[in-house]
Amino acid sequence: MKPILGKAIRIAQITLLFFGTAALGILMGEQSFTQKQMLEHKKSLLLRENENLAEEIKSLERRVTLLRSDPRTIEKAAKRKLGMSSPGETIYIFEGDGLKKEETALGKADN
Template structure:
């Protein structure tokens, strides 16, 4: 009888350690979630790098694309073109909030 209780206690302790110990199943699943989040970040950054590499290739090889990019970034126009600058509604909200705080 004493041996049965001892074995039961030992098995219960091992099971508790298996699930809740430093290297238990719960910790393993937590680490997997963290790993998956970092892998998602890596995947997103890899896509961002590919996109930037494609844009760099276009800038280096396509003069028309480079010209259009420069004109857009510097708000410039060609002769005979009309230039419209559209403000973002969020910019107006931020600038109003900044002005009120001064």
């Protein structure tokens, strides 16, 4: 009788080991699936950001090309960034509550 009981216990141990391993595999598979989904989402966000940055680079390259070669663009940038003006042009500068007028063509300033 003992050999049959020993075999039954051994089969039960193997069965429990199998089911335990299977359950562990299922749990790890679910975690891997969840992690894979998160990584795919992150990848899609990074690809979208990469596309946006590529568009921005193209735009900046066009602007640099214009700033190097187009006289109108150069003049606009000089006026906007450096406060420069063309001959005969009147510039009005607002300071606080008052108005300051500069006559750049004549080289004098009225306050």
